[in-house]
Amino acid sequence: MSQTAVGTERLLTGWGRTAPTRAEVLPATGVADVEAALASAGPRGVLARGLGRSYGDVAQNAGGRVLDLTPMDGVRAFDAGRGLLIAGAGATLDRLLPGLLAAGWFPPVTPGTRFVTLGGVLANDVHGKNHHADGSIADHVVSFELLSPAEGSRTIAPASDAETFWATAGGLGLTGVMTEVTLKLLRVETSRVVVDTERAGDIDDLMARMEDGDHRYRYSVAWIDCLASGGSLGRSVLTRADHAALEILPQKDRDRPLDYHLRSLPEVPAAVPRLVGRATARAFNELWFRKAPREERGRIMPLAPFFYPLDAPGGWNRLYGRRGFVQHQLVLPFGEETVLRRALELLSGSGSASFLAVVKRFGPGHGFLSFPMPGWTLALDLPTGGRGLGRLLDTLDHMVAGAGGRVYLAKDSRLSPDLLGAMYPELDRWREVRERLDPDHVLRSDLDRRLGLTDSKRKAVVA
Amino acid sequence: MKDGLGSVQSALVLGGGSDIGLATARTLVAERARTIVLAARKPDALVNEAEDLRRRGAREVDLVEFDADALETHAAFVEDVFERHGDIDLVLVAFGVLGDQAVAERDPHAALRVLHTNLLGAVSAIIPVVERLRAQGHGDLVVLSSVAGERGRRSNFVYGSSKAGLDVFCQGLGDSLAGSGVHVTIVRPGFVHTKMTRPIAPPPLATTPQAVARAIVEGVRSGADIVWVPAPMRFVMSGLRHLPRAIFRKLEI
Numbered sequence: 174m175s176q177t178a179v180g181t182e183r184l185l186t187g188w189g190r191t192a193p194t195r196a197e198v199l200p201a202t203g204v205a206d207v208e209a210a211l212a213s214a215g216p217r218g219v220l221a222r223g224l225g226r227s228y229g230d231v232a233q234n235a236g237g238r239v240l241d242l243t244p245m246d247g248v249r250a251f252d253a254g255r256g257l258l259i260a261g262a263g264a265t266l267d268r269l270l271p272g273l274l275a276a277g278w279f280p281p282v283t284p285g286t287r288f289v290t291l292g293g294v295l296a297n298d299v300h301g302k303n304h305h306a307d308g309s310i311a312d313h314v315v316s317f318e319l320l321s322p323a324e325g326s327r328t329i330a331p332a333s334d335a336e337t338f339w340a341t342a343g344g345l346g347l348t349g350v351m352t353e354v355t356l357k358l359l360r361v362e363t364s365r366v367v368v369d370t371e372r373a374g375d376i377d378d379l380m381a382r383m384e385d386g387d388h389r390y391r392y393s394v395a396w397i398d399c400l401a402s403g404g405s406l407g408r409s410v411l412t413r414a415d416h417a418a419l420e421i422l423p424q425k426d427r428d429r430p431l432d433y434h435l436r437s438l439p440e441v442p443a444a445v446p447r448l449v450g451r452a453t454a455r456a457f458n459e460l461w462f463r464k465a466p467r468e469e470r471g472r473i474m475p476l477a478p479f480f481y482p483l484d485a486p487g488g489w490n491r492l493y494g495r496r497g498f499v500q501h502q503l504v505l506p507f508g509e510e511t512v513l514r515r516a517l518e519l520l521s522g523s524g525s526a527s528f529l530a531v532v533k534r535f536g537p538g539h540g541f542l543s544f545p546m547p548g549w550t551l552a553l554d555l556p557t558g559g560r561g562l563g564r565l566l567d568t569l570d571h572m573v574a575g576a577g578g579r580v581y582l583a584k585d586s587r588l589s590p591d592l593l594g595a596m597y598p599e600l601d602r603w604r605e606v607r608e609r610l611d612p613d614h615v616l617r618s619d620l621d622r623r624l625g626l627t628d629s630k631r632k633a634v635v636a
Numbered sequence: 637m638k639d640g641l642g643s644v645q646s647a648l649v650l651g652g653g654s655d656i657g658l659a660t661a662r663t664l665v666a667e668r669a670r671t672i673v674l675a676a677r678k679p680d681a682l683v684n685e686a687e688d689l690r691r692r693g694a695r696e697v698d699l700v701e702f703d704a705d706a707l708e709t710h711a712a713f714v715e716d717v718f719e720r721h722g723d724i725d726l727v728l729v730a731f732g733v734l735g736d737q738a739v740a741e742r743d744p745h746a747a748l749r750v751l752h753t754n755l756l757g758a759v760s761a762i763i764p765v766v767e768r769l770r771a772q773g774h775g776d777l778v779v780l781s782s783v784a785g786e787r788g789r790r791s792n793f794v795y796g797s798s799k800a801g802l803d804v805f806c807q808g809l810g811d812s813l814a815g816s817g818v819h820v821t822i823v824r825p826g827f828v829h830t831k832m833t834r835p836i837a838p839p840p841l842a843t844t845p846q847a848v849a850r851a852i853v854e855g856v857r858s859g860a861d862i863v864w865v866p867a868p869m870r871f872v873m874s875g876l877r878h879l880p881r882a883i884f885r886k887l888e889i
Contacts, residue, residue: 184815191640194774195817229640235817236773496858499640563641586640589668622723623637
């Protein structure tokens with residue numbers, strides 16, 4: 174690509190399919206392409222994008238350029254003895270998984286979809302069901318190559334340049350373009366997990382069970398019925414698991430313990446009516462709770478349905494219809510359990526149907542804009558268009574900010590800029606690093622503009 | 637930027653002193669808009685309205701002078717607003733004059749004044765606005781048309797023809813902007829109780845600026861191409877449009 178490269182004009186949205194904006198999308202096939210794009214950026218700037226699985230507008234850049242990093246998906250080195258992977262930032266978990274598993278390794282952290290790039294998971298510092306045990310993805314990154322407008326291409330490791338590392342991990346793509354990532358993998362003996370499932374009658378029961386037993390498992394997550402109220406407020410199905418050791422597999426599976434198969438369902442068609450509403454959500458929630466065993470121990474199941482239940486039908490986001498949906502994830506520090514209970518009361522009383530609401534416990538986070546902090550996290554899918562949804566979420570945001578919690582920017586599409594500073598107390602520290610690496614604000618995103626991540630200083634001067 | 641639930645953060649109202657323009661600004665602020673630019677011929681007269689918007693939660697209310705008839709000033713005006721405020725998420729074209737139908741039928745200057753403001757003034761402002769919205773890659777343009785533009789009626793065909801021209805212009809404009817990130821919403825209110833219509837006796841289905849404002853905000857939220865206010869007006873006008881001429885002519889409308 175030369176400086177005159179012309180991309181394709183496209184309307185981009187996040188996975189929630191709200192607020193489309195137009196950008197010129199350019200494929201990046203190597204570091205030279207990224208360099209050229211940064212050097213020739215116009216007034217609306219440049220942003221790297223992977224598979225577009227973030228729900229909100231974090232990977233959009235209205236009127237500017239968007240670098241499609243997915244062609245940069247090569248594996249440069251894989252040390253199967255030590256579990257070290259060096260791969261392009263566009264490499265996807267989906268493509269990496271078969272090879273990693275065959276050698277007895279697994280990503281140390283995986284979000285709820287395998288259709289994510291290494292650059293994407295690191296820029297959003299994603300967490301998985303093992304955050305309480307293992308932290309987020311950045312905690313397993315040995316180093317990455319960062320191409321920034323001010324400093325060119327550099328290798329960034331936590332020990333050698335902690336400021337840049339922790340501003341970029343979770344930095345939403347605004348400190349530079351990551352081109353390569355070195356990741357420390359997790360050793361597994363089999364491609365199965367061994368799962369314990371139990372039902373919790375209400376939110377207090379759930380929290381007690383998680384506090385009591387989460388430390389015994391690598392993975393822990395609870396599905397929670399946000400429509401249940403009164404005595405069953407927060408009734409849940411708690412699922413906890415570990416990678417299955419070889420000796421617990423049935424005899425017939427032991428000679429091929431690392432087999433990895435994917436079962437796929439047909440793609441959701443491009444045009445479907447909205448199938449997700451309050452009635453269907455209520456029925457679904459009821460069914461989900463009832464079908465879960467009251468208590469089940471030691472069930473052995475393959476990795477994919479455990480980690481990626483939503484990846485089976487392609488394009489599940491279309492079920493929410495043309496106007497899309499918002500995903501809302503909040504975290505409240507330990508000690509603020511009453512606020513979590515109050516949030517659930519508001520949700521169950523509001524009639525805003527949430528299909529899949531999830532609760533889990535977090536350990537500490539490290540990136541300046543990273544979402545996780547020690548506490549309880551609640552994630553919700555909410556169809557847009559519901560009456561009063563905006564006000565409900567505003568109310569939740571104020572409660573969360575007031576309790577020292579925050580919402581997840583990788584999923585956000587509607588937070589008020591006023592609450593950003595309270596939720597992310599290290600914002601100014603992040604801004605300093607950003608100013609150093611990108612003083613001319615070449616890297617821009619819609620989320621950046623919407624929340625004023627970098628704009629506040631300029632605005633302050635004008636006003 | 638427009639958020640995931642369809643609320644905008646910044647808006648420019650051309651015709652910022654009009655009842656519908658102000659009602660829309662208030663509704664937008666209630667829905668979390670932070671920056672409101674009111675463009676009016678006499679911006680100084682809007683100081684109280686600006687204060688009211690700030691009280692309701694607007695962070696920044698900018699009053700700027702804008703003369704819809706001074707076509708030669710429009711490009712520079714638009715440039716200035718976008719330079720000073722950055723991205724504008726929503727631009728509402730709310731200015732217009734009703735004129736005096738009886739006078740305008742006999743005085744070409746009076747008729748041309750209506751067409752000049754409502755059609756030429758609007759087109760002249762819309763084109764540079766759309767250029768800026770295109771460049772920023774997102775935005776909503778909301779244009780006040782009228783049911784009067786649906787079919788020429790003897791009682792208001794001068795005003796109606798100006799709105800018909802504007803309406804057709806914006807229909808094609810909206811289609812031409814597909815894929816640009818810019819969306820055009822045409823608003824076709826029936827009779828609205830405003831300063832402009834005070835001399836006229838209200839017909840059935842008369843509505844209010846607040847109702848038009850709510851319909852505009854909901855239309856932008858849902859990505860509507862055409863918004864009728866009140867909603868049943870759509871079916872009334874569809875009926876009237878298809879009435880045979882001989883019958884239509886006899887109606888006292």
